[in-house]
Amino acid sequence: MAIDWAAAVGQIGFRDPEAARTNLSRLEGLAPAGVVAALPTLLAESPDPDSALNLFERFASASESHELLRRLDRDRFLVHYAVAVFGYSQWLGETLIQNTDLLSSLGRDRALDRSQSREDFLEHFARFRSRSFETDISQLLARFKKREYIRIMLRDVLGVATLAETTAEISALSDVLIEEARRHVDGILRNRHGAPRHIDDEGRLVDTPMAILSMGKLGGNELNYSSDVDLLFLYGDGEPDPPGEITNREYFIRLAQQVTDVLSRVSPDGPVFRIDLRLRPQGAEGEPAVPLGHAIRYYAGVAHDWELQALIKLRHSAGDLDLAREFIRAVQPLVYREELNFAAIETAVNSREKIGAHRRKRVAVRGPDEIDVKLDRGGIRDIEFLVQCLQRVYGGTETWLRSGGTLFSLQKLHDKGHISGKDFHELSQGYGFLRTVEHRLQLRRGQQMHRLPASEADLRVLHRSVEGQDARDRTSAAFVAQVRKNMEAVADIYERIIHHQQTHQRQEREGGEFRLAPPETGREKSYQQILERLAADAPALYEVAAQRDLTAHTRRNLQRFLSAAFTSSERYAALVHNPQAVGRALRLFQVSDYLTDILVRHPQELATIEQVAAPSNGDQSGALFKPQGPGAAEHDPVFGFLASSSSARGEKLRMLRQHYRHRMFAAGSRDIMERRPVYESLAEMSATADDAIAAAFAIAGSPPGFAVLALGRLGSWEFDLGSDADLLFVRDEQMENELLIRAAEHIVEALAAYTQDGTLFPVDLRLRPRGTEGELLVTPESLASYFASEAQPWEALTYTKLRYVVGSEELALRAMTAIEDQMSRFASDRSFGAAVRAMRAKLEKSDSEPNFKVAPGGFYDIDYILSYLLVTYGVKDVQGNTRERLHTLAARALLSDDDCATLDAAAELLRTVGHVVRLVTGRPRRSLPRGDHPRQVCEQLASRILGRAFREGLERELEQTYRLVRPVYEKILGPAPVEV
Numbered sequence: 001m002a003i004d005w006a007a008a009v010g011q012i013g014f015r016d017p018e019a020a021r022t023n024l025s026r027l028e029g030l031a032p033a034g035v036v037a038a039l040p041t042l043l044a045e046s047p048d049p050d051s052a053l054n055l056f057e058r059f060a061s062a063s064e065s066h067e068l069l070r071r072l073d074r075d076r077f078l079v080h081y082a083v084a085v086f087g088y089s090q091w092l093g094e095t096l097i098q099n100t101d102l103l104s105s106l107g108r109d110r111a112l113d114r115s116q117s118r119e120d121f122l123e124h125f126a127r128f129r130s131r132s133f134e135t136d137i138s139q140l141l142a143r144f145k146k147r148e149y150i151r152i153m154l155r156d157v158l159g160v161a162t163l164a165e166t167t168a169e170i171s172a173l174s175d176v177l178i179e180e181a182r183r184h185v186d187g188i189l190r191n192r193h194g195a196p197r198h199i200d201d202e203g204r205l206v207d208t209p210m211a212i213l214s215m216g217k218l219g220g221n222e223l224n225y226s227s228d229v230d231l232l233f234l235y236g237d238g239e240p241d242p243p244g245e246i247t248n249r250e251y252f253i254r255l256a257q258q259v260t261d262v263l264s265r266v267s268p269d270g271p272v273f274r275i276d277l278r279l280r281p282q283g284a285e286g287e288p289a290v291p292l293g294h295a296i297r298y299y300a301g302v303a304h305d306w307e308l309q310a311l312i313k314l315r316h317s318a319g320d321l322d323l324a325r326e327f328i329r330a331v332q333p334l335v336y337r338e339e340l341n342f343a344a345i346e347t348a349v350n351s352r353e354k355i356g357a358h359r360r361k362r363v364a365v366r367g368p369d370e371i372d373v374k375l376d377r378g379g380i381r382d383i384e385f386l387v388q389c390l391q392r393v394y395g396g397t398e399t400w401l402r403s404g405g406t407l408f409s410l411q412k413l414h415d416k417g418h419i420s421g422k423d424f425h426e427l428s429q430g431y432g433f434l435r436t437v438e439h440r441l442q443l444r445r446g447q448q449m450h451r452l453p454a455s456e457a458d459l460r461v462l463h464r465s466v467e468g469q470d471a472r473d474r475t476s477a478a479f480v481a482q483v484r485k486n487m488e489a490v491a492d493i494y495e496r497i498i499h500h501q502q503t504h505q506r507q508e509r510e511g512g513e514f515r516l517a518p519p520e521t522g523r524e525k526s527y528q529q530i531l532e533r534l535a536a537d538a539p540a541l542y543e544v545a546a547q548r549d550l551t552a553h554t555r556r557n558l559q560r561f562l563s564a565a566f567t568s569s570e571r572y573a574a575l576v577h578n579p580q581a582v583g584r585a586l587r588l589f590q591v592s593d594y595l596t597d598i599l600v601r602h603p604q605e606l607a608t609i610e611q612v613a614a615p616s617n618g619d620q621s622g623a624l625f626k627p628q629g630p631g632a633a634e635h636d637p638v639f640g641f642l643a644s645s646s647s648a649r650g651e652k653l654r655m656l657r658q659h660y661r662h663r664m665f666a667a668g669s670r671d672i673m674e675r676r677p678v679y680e681s682l683a684e685m686s687a688t689a690d691d692a693i694a695a696a697f698a699i700a701g702s703p704p705g706f707a708v709l710a711l712g713r714l715g716s717w718e719f720d721l722g723s724d725a726d727l728l729f730v731r732d733e734q735m736e737n738e739l740l741i742r743a744a745e746h747i748v749e750a751l752a753a754y755t756q757d758g759t760l761f762p763v764d765l766r767l768r769p770r771g772t773e774g775e776l777l778v779t780p781e782s783l784a785s786y787f788a789s790e791a792q793p794w795e796a797l798t799y800t801k802l803r804y805v806v807g808s809e810e811l812a813l814r815a816m817t818a819i820e821d822q823m824s825r826f827a828s829d830r831s832f833g834a835a836v837r838a839m840r841a842k843l844e845k846s847d848s849e850p851n852f853k854v855a856p857g858g859f860y861d862i863d864y865i866l867s868y869l870l871v872t873y874g875v876k877d878v879q880g881n882t883r884e885r886l887h888t889l890a891a892r893a894l895l896s897d898d899d900c901a902t903l904d905a906a907a908e909l910l911r912t913v914g915h916v917v918r919l920v921t922g923r924p925r926r927s928l929p930r931g932d933h934p935r936q937v938c939e940q941l942a943s944r945i946l947g948r949a950f951r952e953g954l955e956r957e958l959e960q961t962y963r964l965v966r967p968v969y970e971k972i973l974g975p976a977p978v979e980v
Contacts, residue, residue: 869972
């Protein structure tokens, strides 16, 4: 269907509609129709559609072959990635145009799924360097940095990574760039002058170590996209005897100077970093590299107090780790002193006031209306300074408070009661918001920007880049007001905790020694303030919160929830009018940090708790909490609404994610508030996943001649929190393959693509014939051919869980029949049992730690027994969960009643424990959590679900279960072949 570009251009809201029409016209001649058709929706969601379209047109023109554009047509999510890069960052957009291969790499191996570590970046750089012909190390490092920044920024702007994850990745990448520059320069100097050496305490001639330590944002693992990097070059004491060609001092000074030059030299890709060495001993007058002993003596006797405060974020970035540790251990007692009082921090306060004076001078030049989110009153610097002050006050006696990152340190100060719940919420929310604004400013052009733009057009782009689709409902003026509101809240807390208390305490002590008092201190007192407000506003809610028998964990989570509610009148009103639901949520606060986090972010789910707790009386009209299992015909009407909705595709994906989250929260709440069997819980979650897949199928146009089938945990109706969905796409061979491939890609994107509302669940298509090398869509005929000759024994076991989800039922039945008809090949193969045993043994060795799944006697034993017997005896038409399939085998006399009972009880225990671990911690784990509280809660919840106590503890119960299951496994899959 032809796109009405005139209407689309008007709806998207380009600043320059004429240029947009020109670019779209060019693109129609460059890119496949499917790629062009995807652009209107993506551009409408872009913060800067003009820039995004212009850069995308240049990108399409720069592609030397049509293969990349055809790849974009096949993997439509790559178009989304490209538009996101171009819309958020002109700076990195230019990098993508110059490195078009980057986009293809983002489509491999779930490139955005996880953060990259220092080791990952080291490996990436080694591979990148081996393929590059570039000889200029500065150019090589700068280019590598920008390439990696594209992946990092995509995780950031698509909502995959948190602020902390983003800054930690940038910091890890920066460490690697510094280390590679050090290695390069050190290699050159060693070739020229030999290795630096000294005589050690035992009279041996040994290499002299050198370390590069970071401070500031890099030291705190909180580096921005465009930050200065504060470094300290340190080397070991001593000289060789006789001295070498040059002294160690000369060697390391040259090394520091040349590393600084490599990192700060401007190349065609810009400098790697702006390096700042002014925090070294004696500042600009000191030598660029300092011996260990001199550095320790300087900080012990000469350094100003503000220099000691800068060491709070000191950490190793490159070079010798042991040397860095020795220095950090030596200076920590200087930074944190038990007798520390406010007078010791006063120098730092004065330094902060000097910054304020410089700031006022800039305001006089630029005008009062411009906002600097870093340096203005209530900005990022105020939060960082406040946190560091409190760390030094209390860190002398409470060593746990000694950490570098601002957000992490805020959490610790709150946990120790030095910041109230309300202040903690305001400061952490304010810091996250302001750092996000700072990131979006810097991403735009790669410059070190902290001020909001003056032009309305640029301000609108910034607004959309920070708030996403929510920006549609607010003006840019409202966004600026929000920035001011955040900064005013921070400033109020800053003034109260630092300046107000300083004056107050000085008056009380009448000139005596001044000590910074805890700010309205303590978690208990902060909680007391909450109670006082509730007593005045909501007596019924006060009764809930004031209960004396609340555990510390329950009260901490309740405080988090209530503190978040105080941030807006709407949230607070919802709680005041629904105290019964808050009372029912106490059980969730005690058991599940995962469900608590959802409630803190989405307090509207309180209504869900009320619905879960209400006695069932027929149709729950939209509550949608009915468990569904095999053969269930009912479907969720909200998911069904997405098929007929006229909303834009982006809005449909948003609704899909929000409702899926609601359904999974409801299921988890039922598990905590009611006693129900684990298979009922997993059936409800499986039905939720089925409904979501059906909605995605509808969003993709409900293509005819297409069926979606499930394998794995979803196939056996045992889908759980954090599970992947193993899917198989089947097509009618009479249908056009390309059209159905696009539909399949749209389904996967709807389910698994990362958006600002998150993702539903990962989709795994690797279980299709030939895995990632095979066709995305298979036909019943190709399945029959594959299983007749190529399929491996593990695939026979896997496909015993195959079941229909959505699409053509007739096509799905043909596919399942085609596979079942070929299973006799494995049943008649005498080596089948041996192959199954070998696979199971390999899995046992894959994990050195005992766990629910792979341990001898673990769940894989039960799963292998089931699938092996189904294949060996040619049992067909068997679907359902593990219990139902075990009972089917026993009913057909293919499994003894005793063995069935043993395996059934074990499977129920293992599935229950695995489920409650996910429910408590929010992620899949193969063993019990190590922390005392989550482990205890898991044991209590599992005991309640199963209706029995674990007299010797849950760990012991699991071990006993493994010992019961393994003999059954060995009896059925032992050395002797199973006789029919």
